[in-house]
Amino acid sequence: MSIQADTGVDDGARLKGRIRQRQEGAMLKAAEKVFARAGFQGATMAEIAxxxxVPKATLLYYFASKEALYRAVLANILALWLAETESITADADPATALSAYVRAKMRLSARRPDASRVFANEIVHGATHIGEYLRTELRSTVEKRAAVIDQWAAEGRILPVDATHLFFTIWAATQTYADFDSQVCAVLGKTRLSPPDHERATAHVLTVVLRSCGLPCPAHGAATISPPPANTTH
Structure with a gap:
């Protein structure tokens, strides 16, 4: 009897937790959209609500201030992006791992363009809210993944490459399709990018990244550049 009662309490707590997660997720998504359009200074809690x-009071119940909400949005974006680096491990196939990372970043640019724009706005304005995070957690993650890429090069599995700047290149190449989509659309003569447009862009970015590492480019069929031999010294 007591076990059933406890289970009921647990089920109720889990249900409340799921409801809270959904509500927070909806608010973060709305905030992402408003911050992407208006920036931190221009956004208001009333508009986000x-x-x-939801009523503004409900939004303030979950997030005590606009800054707290803004920081939560940025934290959510960074967690989403950094999770995608987990494919880059020492025992992974370099072409497979790098392709997975590039494809994931391009997918996020297509599906979550506002997230990229919020982050870009924050960086352009000096990273005043997440500067410490960039200097600590982001730097640590990049150093760890760059060490893996350096190890691949030392083992002759890829050509030598500046691993840290490779990440900068991937970020710039993938996020441009969200941050500067109006420019891309104007040059391509389109009002918006279609799924085939994104796939074409993804194939191009993959080619740039993989060829810079001396790896085959499956997006373009048979490889034209073979992986370096094990005794590569340059």
Missing amino acids: DVAG
Whole structure:
């Protein structure tokens, strides 16, 4: 009897937890949209609450201030992006791992363009809210993954490459399709990018990244550049 009662309490707590997660997720998504359009200074809690479809008091219950909400949005974006680096491990196939990372970043640019724009706005304005995070957690993650890429090169599995700057290149190449989509659309003569447009862009970015490492480019069929031999010294 007591076990059933405890289970009921646990089930109720889990249900409340799931409801809270959904509500927070909806508010973060709404905030992402507003911050992407208006920036931190221009956004208001009233507008975010309106976009989220909740009373302003409810939004303030979850997030005590605009800055707290903004930081939560940025933390959510960074967690999402950094999780995608987990494919880059010492025992992974370099072409497979790098392709997975590039494809994931391109997918996020297509599906979550506002996230990229919020982050870009923050960086352009001096990273005043996440500077410490960039200097600590982000730097640590990049150093760890860059060490893996350096190890691949030392083992002759890829050509030598500046691993840290390779990440900068991937970020710039993938996020441009979200941050500067109006420029891309204007040059391509389109009002918006279609799924085939994104796949074409993904194939190109993959080619740039993989060829810089001396790896085959499956997006373009048979490889034209073979992986370096094990005794590569340059």
